[in-house]
Amino acid sequence: MYREEPYEYNEADSGWRFLSGDEDDCYMDNSKNHGVYLVNTICNYDSDIMPFLDAEPGTAYIRDEKGNFILAEE
Incomplete structure (x- = not known):
């Protein structure tokens, strides 16, 4: 999961984006x-x-491998 700046035009946008981690470009390109x-x-x-x-x-x-959230390294 990662957080971006929320879209200004959408008050409901928290900025959070949630992914499973195994999405490829083809999958992500399909809206x-x-x-x-x-x-x-x-x-x-x-x-x-x-x-x-x-x-x-x-x-x-x-x-992580135990299922705990850890800060992602760039």
Whole structure:
């Protein structure tokens, strides 16, 4: 998961983007593979993200081999 600057024209945009990590360019280029959801909806699927929601734009986290979120290295 990573956070960008939210889009100014969309008050509901938190800036968070959630991916599984195995998407290739072909998958990402297809807009039918993307959706916009409230962060609360995503938290209902995975409450592990909640402690990270106040992170600054430009921050990214990945899951380690144990499934814990860790700060992604660039």
